[in-house]
Amino acid sequence: MNHRIGLFLCVFLATAACRADESGVPVTIARFDHSGLDYTLVVHPAKTDPPDQYMGVCERFEVRGTYGLLRGASRTEAWLSRQVHRDAMAFLQQAFISGQAFNLGWVGTGFVLTDPNTPCIVKSRALRLLKDDSGARVLSYHDAVPAP
Numbered sequence: 095m096n097h098r099i100g101l102f103l104c105v106f107l108a109t110a111a112c113r114a115d116e117s118g119v120p121v122t123i124a125r126f127d128h129s130g131l132d133y134t135l136v137v138h139p140a141k142t143d144p145p146d147q148y149m150g151v152c153e154r155f156e157v158r159g160t161y162g163l164l165r166g167a168s169r170t171e172a173w174l175s176r177q178v179h180r181d182a183m184a185f186l187q188q189a190f191i192s193g194q195a196f197n198l199g200w201v202g203t204g205f206v207l208t209d210p211n212t213p214c215i216v217k218s219r220a221l222r223l224l225k226d227d228s229g230a231r232v233l234s235y236h237d238a239v240p241a242p
Contacts, residue, residue: 118197118231119146124154126190128183131161131176135186137198148205149198152214157205157234159218165203166238174220174235182221182232189230197231202239 121137128134135157139149149155161179163170170176189196205216218234225231 118199123190156215182223203237204234
């Protein structure tokens with residue numbers, strides 16, 4: 095299903111269960127700095143058709159993140175624990191060192207602008223690494239979403 099149909103269904107159904115772009119956008123890492131659970135990730139996203147709603151206009155996309163309770167959540171779920179976030183950051187470190195491309199995606203409101211005048215710099219509150227037959231992808235979360 096293409097993004098437009100998926101987004102139309104999300105709006106039409108008006109449900110928090112819509113998972114926007116879990117597949118992600120192919121990216122390569124230009125910079126990855128981290129300390130504890132905080133990080134800055136700078137990637138060069140591939141052009142996609144249709145353009146991704148967050149990365150589509152960006153040559154350089156910067157995520158300033160930390161691990162924290164998702165906005166609107168009353169508690170942290172095990173599927174998005176500190177260890178899950180650390181595992182995603184370990185993957186990002188290895189991808190940065192090796193130059194490995196991967197998909198960067200988002201779930202629900204996965205990113206929030208730091209400033210409306212800088213649409214290619216965003217915030218994230220948690221990361222999750224998923225691996226399957228199609229490869230690895232890192233998903234960003236910012237606001238509460240239902241469990242997968």
